[in-house]
Amino acid sequence: YWLKGVDNGVLNEPRWTTFMRTGHPPATDLKNVPGFWRCHKQWPVDGSGSQRLYPHTAQQLTKTPSMPGDIQSLLYRAGAGMGAGGWWGEQTGDMAADDAHSLVYDSAPLTEAVDIMGMPQVRLRVAADAPFYQWTVRLEDVAPDGKVSLVGGAAINPSQRFSRLAPEALIPGEPTSLATSIHFTTWRFNPGHRIRLAVANAQFPMIWPSPTPGTTSLLLGHDTWVELPTVPVASGADQTC
Secondary structure, eight states, X not given: OTTTOOOOSGGGXXXXXXXXXXXXXXXXXXXXXXXXXXXXXXXXXXXXXXXXXXXXXXXBEESSOOOTTOEEEEEOOTTTTGGGOSSTTSOOOOTHHHHTXXXXXXXXXXXXXXXXXXXXXXXXXXXXXXXXXXXXXEEEEEOTTSOEEEEEEEEEOGGGSSOSSSOXXXXXXXXXXXEEEOOOEEEEEOTTOEEEEEEESOXXXXXXOOSSOOEEEEEOSTTOEEEXXXXXXXXXXXXXX
C-alpha cells in the first residue's frame, strides 16, 4: 500500500491484534496453545483497567496492603529457578520446584475469569545482607489441583535501581525500592484458579548467580505490590479476526 500505491485493504484491518491465551496446565510440549486472536482499534483496548494486589505474610495476595513492618526473609540459593527455562516465554513445566525456593503469595480462588493483556507492573521494597543480589518476579496460575503454570516474569538488577548508566551497589541492611515491568503477556485466570506472585533472588541459568550467599528480605505493605493489566473477558466467538 505504502510503497506501490496498491489498495490492498490494509487500512481496514484492526490496528491492534493480540493472541489471548485462555490458560492451560504446565507443559513443555504444546503444539497448540489454547486461545484466540483479539482485534482492537486502539491501545489500550476499550474497557481495560488494572488490579493491584498486595502480598501478606500468610502467603496471601489481596487487594489491601499488609500491615507496615511485616517482613519476610529468603535464603539465597544460587541454583534455584531452573523451571523457568533459559528466557521468559519458553514453554515451562510445573513451577512448584522453583516456588519452593521463593516467597509466594496467592489470591483467593477466583469466582469469575480474569483476562490480562499487557505488562504487569511490580514494585518491591527490599533489603539485603550483601551489596550484590538479583531479584526476579514471576506471575503464575495455580490450578485447583495444585499445578502451577508460569504466566510471565522479569528480572531486576538492583544496582540499576537509580540509573543504568551509573550503577550503585546495595547498602547492606538498608531498605530500598525496586520496580519493574513483567514482559508483555496475555492470560486468562479461570474460575477456581489462584493468581500467584513469586519473588525470588535466583533465576539460574537465566540470571548469573550472585557472588555472596546470604539472605534477602521483602518488606510488605503499601510499597510492595503487583498490578495486573486487565481487559474485558471475551470469547473467540466475540472476535472478528
